[in-house]
Amino acid sequence: MKFRAVMNNSSPIREFSTIVSTISKLSKECVLRIADDMLYFIVSDENTGPAPPVLWCEIPQSVFFSEYQLVGMDETHQDIYLGLNSGNLARSFVSLKNVKSLKMKLTKKQCPCLTLEIEVPSTTSHQTRQIVHDIPVAVVPWKNWPDFYEPRVPDPDISIELPSLKQLRTTIDRMRTMASEVMVRASAGGQLILQIRADMAKVSTRFKDLNVAHFDGPVDNSDPETDSQGNEDSSEIVQCRVDAKKLALFLNVDHISTNTTLCSIVHKRLVTLCLQTDDNVKLQCFISGIVY
Amino acid sequence: MAEDSSQYHFTASMDSGKTLCSLLKAIQFQESAVFCALPEGLKLTVEEGKCVQASAYIPADNFTEYHVRDDVDVIFKISLAVLAECLNIFGSGEEASLKMYYKCEGSPLLLVLQPQSFRNVMTDCEIWSQTPDSMLELRSPEETDVAKLVVRAGALLAVLGDVERSADVLELRLQPEPPHFTIVTYGMQDRSCIEVPECSDTLQSFSCERELTLKYQLHHLRLCMKALAISNKVVLRCSSTGLLLLQLKLERDDNKHMFSEFYIVPLLDD
């Protein structure tokens, strides 16, 4: 197995650094899948054992790397899957400003490592400094690879464009201090409502005039949980109750520059956030619904 | 809210709830507060043990609309933590307009907030109300002030911030002669003094009938620090029983004022 890739421009290095740092905020551990055309960061829910991923990030390698060489284990297993501590990776990127070049390669030091060789121009002279980080990784055996395939999720009942993620995150952060669960509701009419119920309070934040990319209604909303505003047709409202902390965590992706983020909801079962950058980096977060 | 709110016991609106939010956070050292809508303005009061009583007072002219029915008393207990979080729901970087509604006794307090820079979003909150606890009457009408000082809020904040955090007790010494105002704290084997003479720019005014040495729990005085940080001026009054009153004034841009006050009971010598 062999992997060697080089980034030569400070702009992709910065972008990659942002992605890595965002992932480290979402989870301590992750799997890096290295394929011929793409790099994937995959995060599974830590608490529930082998389970479908909750975060799936695709990075087209040609946009970031000027050199890219991959040799898999054999013909049928051409990718490399590495388990690593995302915090370690993020921390190795964090202090980088004005990087001249960054080389990533799979090495075997006292244990398998992802080695980063970074060249930084000196701030005080014409020299360059070389920083080398050996990040220990665990090679994932191919029999475990199915755990990390892209999750197959049911078709959403609605897909709606989210307002500014930063705004959403501010509001969810405030709501989190009052309740542990939040109800996410989206209507075919372009409204997104975040609703919490605390001990002594009920708070709802309503966004309107949002773009609905897709609505697969009508929705069965005949149970008493539904709390309509009166003039909203409850058959046009898709909702799902999720853990507020998880939602807040996933909204950290606002640091990655993006045009739009799409929120897809499978009624009562799943909330998916999907963002896509100009460089075709795609990030999907899957938040399962809480059912009583 | 679709109903006619003119018969409501209390309604009010403000262009920006930001200052109100900061003021409420400054007295938020307890979970709940007593919310009182008086004809002159809004007052929220918090108590810690039987030793500290703090209030935030927002005169009616701070509101664009302020209405209290004159045949009722609007007074109830409410979660101050939730109220402060709701006022801040769009974040501290955002100015959001605020509307408050209280229909009648037992109703929840209704808040509607809308940020100024984003028109397509709004938040509504319903906060349940409860019967208010009775508040302490810490100060009797006959009590007079033995000493009164007017200090720049930032200066008093700096002095309090400088006091060693690990000390339990803060000793306040007020005397008609120099050094006038001294704060003393005792460490394990050490002693620290901060002296503020009358001539200092920090003291805008100082009057003291006789020498007073009073002890307070440092923790209680530190409760005032958030309020000091957002206020401009503070008046300290010391009564004959040693009860300390700090009255803080927050001057807003448009010449309106908001106030907070803290009553602190002294430690009695054994």
Next chain:
Amino acid sequence: MKCHVPGPNVKVLARTVHTLARFGDELYLESLPDCILLRTLNAAESAYAMIKFNKNFFSYFNYNYYSTEDNEGLKCKISMKSALNAFKSPAHIDKQVESLEMKLDPESCKLIFCLKCKHGIVKTHFVSILDCKAMQAVYTKDTVPNRITSPQRILNETLNSFQTSDDQVTLEATTKSLVIKNYIDSNMDLTKIIRTHVSLDPAEFDNYIIGEETTITFTLKEFRALLAFAEALNLPLQLHFETTGRPAVFIVHNGTTFEAHFVLATSKPDNATQATSTQSTTTKERNKRKDTCNTQGSVKKKRHIDVEFSKCLEEDSHLFNFVDIPDDINLKASNNLDNVKEQIDFDNVIPASPTSRTKIKSVFKRCFESTFDPKSIQGVILAENSDSE
């Protein structure tokens, strides 16, 4: 002692105290005719800091203000916490404090820090004196083969590449490059730790002389503290070191008013240094040494007539005198059997000889060479300290 520190220098003094606080818990102060020395030693006795403030640092300087009998200055020890209390917020202290007066109050046996601040506010701290003796370490600074003068920025930037969890760092100095890497000992789980190394070209430094290529390892905690000191004052850092195992000396000075020496013990990178067990044994050593000190204390304590301080010169100079500890693997000395047992009990992972531990303790190895007499070197030490670069 009584002295006044003008406004701008109060910040330097504050930074000094905060840096010393990252080394040790006790602050030793000594006033001499031409300077004041602040010193501290860390609990593991592997890091020492000494900062000398010359007479011209002060706007008023009287080193033995209260003594009438002799020319003895002040020698005392105060708690570092008390000192920190007097110097809060070093970053902003220059905006608040106009001047500082430090003086001894002989009657109450307290050191008084009186800060005159803006707007007429006066802050006074009465600090109890814990003990009345001086403390001093022996180390080589000038005759070492390896000397590097570096702008503080380079080293501070380099340290940014390391993790906060990294405990020790290794410097590999060759004529071609300086390589700094985090130190991994064989007890650490290699699958969990990032290994980092940074290579610096000698041309980056103002001065780079490597007379003897070597590798030294020392703890990051105090290294970060002394680098932060250099950064705060924006002064270059001088590294003076020799071979593996000998202490490394770091010097920061402004050429005129003060000079700081930071001495860090170094250990061999290929031996495991179990930090905690080392500390426990060194504490035990220290206690043991204190006992020996007391038994040697049949030396009369001279009393200073006016201020009732006791001095114990022999005690001072033996402070780091590990006379009881053999400097090699020869642990057969009977009075050390207990020591040996303790060392081996802690060391159940590596059955090898405890050389690594004695190496740590050999910071002040010269002190316990059998022919070494601390008194014979006293004069030399003073000469070293007063050397300016």
